[in-house]
Amino acid sequence: MRKSMIAAPLVLAAFALPVAADDSDAWFESRSALTQQTGEGIYAAVCASCHMPEGGGASGAADYPALANNPRLEFPDYAIMVTLHGQAAMPGLGGILDDAQVAEVVNYIRTHFGNDYPDDPATEELVSDAR
Amino acid sequence: MAETENPTPTKPIPTRREFLTMVGAVGGAAAMYQAMGMMGMAHASPYDGPIQLGQAPEGTKVLILGAGIAGMVAAMELRDAGYDVEVLEYRDVAGGRCWTLRAGDTYEELGGFVQTVDFAEGNYFNPGPWRVPYNHYAILDYCRRLEVELEPLIQINNHAYVHSVDAFDGKPVRYREVNADFRGHISDLLSKVTNQGALDEVLSEEDKENLLEGLRTFGALNSDNEYVSGDAASRRRGFDRPPGGGVDATPISSEIMDVSTLLDSGLWSRLATSETLNSSAPIFQPKGGMDMIARAMAENLGDVIRYRKRVTRIRQDEDGVTVTYEDLITGETDVTTTADYCVCTIPFSILSQIDHDFSAPLANVIQDMPYAASIKVGLEFKRRFWEEDEHIYGGTTYTDLPISQISYPSNDYLSKRPGVVLGAYSWGALAYQYSSIPPEERVTRTVEWGSQIHPQMPEEFKAGVSVAWHRVPWTLGCYGLWNDKDDHYEDAVAMDRRIVCAGEHLSYLPAWMEGAVLSSLDAISRLHDTARNQAGE
Numbered sequence: 001m002r003k004s005m006i007a008a009p010l011v012l013a014a015f016a017l018p019v020a021a022d023d024s025d026a027w028f029e030s031r032s033a034l035t036q037q038t039g040e041g042i043y044a045a046v047c048a049s050c051h052m053p054e055g056g057g058a059s060g061a062a063d064y065p066a067l068a069n070n071p072r073l074e075f076p077d078y079a080i081m082v083t084l085h086g087q088a089a090m091p092g093l094g095g096i097l098d099d100a101q102v103a104e105v106v107n108y109i110r111t112h113f114g115n116d117y118p119d120d121p122a123t124e125e126l127v128s129d130a131r
Numbered sequence: 132m133a134e135t136e137n138p139t140p141t142k143p144i145p146t147r148r149e150f151l152t153m154v155g156a157v158g159g160a161a162a163m164y165q166a167m168g169m170m171g172m173a174h175a176s177p178y179d180g181p182i183q184l185g186q187a188p189e190g191t192k193v194l195i196l197g198a199g200i201a202g203m204v205a206a207m208e209l210r211d212a213g214y215d216v217e218v219l220e221y222r223d224v225a226g227g228r229c230w231t232l233r234a235g236d237t238y239e240e241l242g243g244f245v246q247t248v249d250f251a252e253g254n255y256f257n258p259g260p261w262r263v264p265y266n267h268y269a270i271l272d273y274c275r276r277l278e279v280e281l282e283p284l285i286q287i288n289n290h291a292y293v294h295s296v297d298a299f300d301g302k303p304v305r306y307r308e309v310n311a312d313f314r315g316h317i318s319d320l321l322s323k324v325t326n327q328g329a330l331d332e333v334l335s336e337e338d339k340e341n342l343l344e345g346l347r348t349f350g351a352l353n354s355d356n357e358y359v360s361g362d363a364a365s366r367r368r369g370f371d372r373p374p375g376g377g378v379d380a381t382p383i384s385s386e387i388m389d390v391s392t393l394l395d396s397g398l399w400s401r402l403a404t405s406e407t408l409n410s411s412a413p414i415f416q417p418k419g420g421m422d423m424i425a426r427a428m429a430e431n432l433g434d435v436i437r438y439r440k441r442v443t444r445i446r447q448d449e450d451g452v453t454v455t456y457e458d459l460i461t462g463e464t465d466v467t468t469t470a471d472y473c474v475c476t477i478p479f480s481i482l483s484q485i486d487h488d489f490s491a492p493l494a495n496v497i498q499d500m501p502y503a504a505s506i507k508v509g510l511e512f513k514r515r516f517w518e519e520d521e522h523i524y525g526g527t528t529y530t531d532l533p534i535s536q537i538s539y540p541s542n543d544y545l546s547k548r549p550g551v552v553l554g555a556y557s558w559g560a561l562a563y564q565y566s567s568i569p570p571e572e573r574v575t576r577t578v579e580w581g582s583q584i585h586p587q588m589p590e591e592f593k594a595g596v597s598v599a600w601h602r603v604p605w606t607l608g609c610y611g612l613w614n615d616k617d618d619h620y621e622d623a624v625a626m627d628r629r630i631v632c633a634g635e636h637l638s639y640l641p642a643w644m645e646g647a648v649l650s651s652l653d654a655i656s657r658l659h660d661t662a663r664n665q666a667g668e
Contacts, residue, residue, distance in 0.1 A: 028533040028576075033560055049504070049566035049601050050241070058241035060604025061221045061441065061477075062484040089480035089607050091501035096560045 033096045039108025042101055046093060047109070055113035062089075068113035076122035079106045080130045099127040176645060178269035181276070182652050184659045187213035188666035193658065194219070194454055194470035196445075198436045199227025200644050201634040201651040202476040203428040204273065206435055208655055209474075214662075217468060218432065219440040219456055221605050225432075226425025227476075228259035228606060229644060232509070232596055233420065240602035246570050249511075249594035251549040256509030257421040258598035260644050261538075261553070262286070265413045267645035269652065270424070274417070277427035281415040284541040287405035288526020291539070294584050295531045298396035303528065303584045306401070308388070311351065311368035313399045315358030316390040318350020326356070360386045401529040409643065416541060424644070440466075442477065445487040447629045472658055473630040476651070478502065480607040482632075492622035493632070499619075500636060502608020504562035508534070508577040508597040510554035515546065516587040532580045533561045549593050554581055566599035573597040611636030624654070631658050 023041025036042045044053065050064040051057055057066035072078055083102050086092035097105070106122040109115065193209050195202045198220035210216045232238060234250035248256070262284055263270055274281055289310065292303035324330060325339050325346075334342060343356055351367045352358050365371075365384040372383035393399065405411055417423035429436060443464075444455035452473040457464045475482065479500040489497065517523040517539050525541040534555035543550065554577045557565060565573055574595030582588040600609035611634075613620070624637050633647070633654035640646030 028561060028564055031531065031533075031535075031559065031561055034563070045567055046563040047567075049563055049599065050607075052242045053567075058602075060241050060607065062481040062607060064241065064607070086501045088483040088498055089500070089502045091503065091612060096563070 033098075034101065037101065037104065039104040039106075040112075042097065042105040043108050043112075046096070047105065050090070055109070067109050068115070070113075070115060073110045073115050074117050076106055076110065076120055076126060077130070079109060080122055080127055084127065084130055094131060099124040099131075102127045176266055176268040176649070178272065178645075178649065178652075181272065182208055182656060184208060184212040184656065187659070188662050188668060189213075191215065191472070191662055191666070192217065192470040194452060194468060194473045195476065196442055196454065196473065197221075197227065197476035197478075197634075198225040198429065198432075198438075199476055199634070199647065200229050200270070200425070200428070201647040201654075202227075202474065203425070203432060203436075204648050204651040205474045205476070205633060205655050206432050207428065208652070209659075210432070210435065212659065215470075216435050217470065218436040219442060219454065219468070220436055220438050221441050221459075223438045224425075225429035225436055225438075226422050228603075228609075229421055229425040230257070230259045231420030231422035232256045232258060232598075238596070238598070239604075240570070240599065241604050241607075242602060244570050244602070246596050248596050250551060250596075251511065251593075254511055254549060254551050255420040256507075256551055256553075256596055257416075258507050258509070260421050261416060262410075263415040263417070263644070264409050264411070265415070266408060267640075267643065269648040270644045271415075273428070273648065274415075274424060277424070277431060279423050279427050280418045282418050282542060283412075284414045284416040285525030285539075286410050286412065286414050286527060288523060288539070290521075291523050291526040291537075292528040292584060293398040293401045293530075294528060295397055296583070297531075298398055301583060303530075304396075304398060305369065306529075308368045308385075309393070309396075309398045310402055311364065312358075312388045312393050313402060315350040315352065315364060315367070315387065316393060318346040318352055319356065319358040320390075322346050322352065322356035358387065360384055404527075404529065409640075418542070442485055445473070445475070445485060445489075445630070447473070447488065447627075452629050471629065472662060474651070474654055474658065475630055475632045476634045476647075478606050478608070478634065479611055479636055481605070489630070490627050492619070493625070493627050496619050496623040499614050500611045501614075502606065503600070503610050503612050503642075504558065504566060505600040505609035506555060506557050506562040506565035506573070506597065507553060508555040508565075508573055508595060509551055510574070510577060510581070510588075510592065511549050511551045511594045512588070512591040513549050513593045514591055515540075515550040516591050517552070517585065518545065518550075520587060521585075528584060530584060532583060533557060533565070534577055534580045535561065537581060537584065554578070554595070555597075562599070563601075565597070566601050570597050573599070610642035612641075624650070626654075626657050626661060629661075631655075 023036040023038045026035045026041060029035040034042060034045055036045050051067045055066060055068035057064045080102060083106060084092055084094040103122040103124050110117040192215040195206050195218045198218050202218060203225060206216050206218050232248050233255045234248055234252050236248045239245045289307035291306050293306050293309050294303040322343050325342055346352060347356060350358055351363045353363060361384050364387050369385055370382045371385045374382040439459035441457040441459055442454055443457055446453045451469050451471050453467055453469050455465055455467050458466050479497045480502040483497050523539055524544050525539050528537040535557040538553035540550050540552060574597055578588050578592050631654040633651040635641055635643060635646040638646030638650040
């Protein structure tokens with residue numbers, strides 16, 4: 001089980017992209033929005049609640065789909081759409097994430113957890129158009 | 132379970148009489164309710180006593196999916212009407228979200244995170260619904276009929292706190308002080324503009340006299356219509372030295388907050404909480420935990436409920452309904468059971484992943500209902516310091532910290548044993564983050580935040596448990612959120628040939644048990660009509 005960033009800021013530092021800021025202090029700063037700015041920070045703060053810290057999803061009476069090794073992430077559009085507007089039981093997150101945050105977290109998922117889709121990255125413009 | 136309140140309807144500009152009734156009358160909240168009732172806003176529950184279905188057509192079977200409140204209400208009433216009833220339940224206990232965690236219980240949330248409730252014997256925590264308001268007539272009637280013992284739950288406590296990290300150097304303020312000062316200052320200000328003639332076009336001279344008299348009482352003003360520090364204000368907000376006995380017993384008045392400080396604090400934003408229909412006294416809780424309601428229903432139903440059956444497929448045709456399930460006890464898959472009709476109370480978060488053949492309008496709603504994030508953290512402390520040190524007996528402290536509120540136990544007052552408080556209850560962006568961290572860290576953080584209000588917390592902490600509703604295996608969320616409720620609600624509640632859906636998600640009391648009961652009663656009455664028509668009765 002991966003420890004959260006609050007408990008282990010060093011883990012974040014080790015894996016963060018060189019340009020990424022350290023998000024470990026950016027938790028619980030707002031009641032109405034997420035304040036993390038890096039893809040990893042945003043993933044750990046919201047996606048991990050259902051898709052789990054390692055992206056493996058979960059299974060109860062019904063399933064949370066795994067994001068790990070997920071070919072639906074080959075192109076950014078689908079992930080942007082689902083992140084913004086939700087799908088089935090998943091609430092849309094467009095109200096608590098801005099365009100840049102959505103792009104960051106989509107690109108993070110598309111390049112982690114066994115996904116290797118660095119081409120056609122999500123951009124603020126793509127996200128804005130999909131709102 | 133939720134704090135969801137319908138937004139206040141847009142009020143018409145009040146007539147003078149209503150205006151006076153609302154503002155001038157003695158009694159504050161009571162007066163407001165009276166006014167709301169006159170304007171037709173204070174709707175009571177539409178529940179009108181036990182449902183009278185009459186006799187079921189002979190040899191008719193109804194299959195009920197889910198043994199939560201909606202499913203069990205349907206099962207009890209249909210059985211009593213003479214239907215052959217079978218209930219399939221995913222878990223090994225009944226109740227669904229009507230749930231209590233007790234000392235010694237183990238709870239595994241999605242992702243495999245396991246918590247053991249390390250409370251003292253007899254202590255408990257309600258992760259889901261925790262309040263039964265007086266105006267929820269239907270669920271109260273089931274408590275009456277099933278002899279579930281209730282006790283009052285204190286929602287608002289004048290001696291609890293309101294708190295903001297940005298106000299008064301982050302120190303909590305007693306609800307009583309903010310309430311008294313806010314009422315006092317608005318009464319003072321309104322009396323000033325009244326005397327300055329600003330309301331002359333609205334109020335007659337007689338009205339103005341009545342209004343000023345009302346404001347003096349409402350706001351604890353002095354004879355000059357001013358809200359000032361002194362005995363009158365202190366009898367509302369509390370004394371620096373309360374009235375005593377014997378030597379040095381004379382009360383010493385407290386200082387009121389000046390109006391700018393009070394307004395700037397924002398703490399007045401908490402004052403309407405006790406005015407909403409679902410949060411005003413009297414409110415009840417079952418003695419010993421909310422699931423006493425579910426237990427009573429399950430006991431009443433006995434072996435009608437078949438546990439640990441995971442529904443995988445739902446089909447219907449002109450002859451009946453066929454449901455396929457996985458038997459989690461035997462490991463058998465593709466077990467089928469049939470019935471003439473079906474009540475489906477499976478949350479749409481789950482139903483959206485079940486193979487079904489519902490008609491398009493209903494299927495579209497099932498596929499388009501997100502479930503809300505919500506977090507509750509229960510904290511057990513070695514002693515009831517909120518009572519012993521701070522004289523808080525039940526009620527709620529409201530804060531803009533991520534914990535949002537602290538609710539003190541409305542049972543076992545004065546006990547010398549450990550006590551359990553609701554240490555956090557949050558929604559939205561806060562709940563997502565809370566849900567994403569490991570359970571033990573949720574508890575640690577809750578104690579840290581709570582200690583900004585109660586510094587005793589770290590020292591007195593004994594045990595904690597948290598429930599993040601997105602990680603609850605049998606619901607995948609707290610309650611159903613609608614997209615376009617106005618347009619699609621009727622499609623979703625309509626009976627689809629032989630199947631009707633029911634639950635809190637199909638009501639205008641979302642997240643409340645009352646919504647689940649009312650939805651269920653309405654669903655089975657229509658199912659019964661259909662069954663009788665089909666039987667040619």
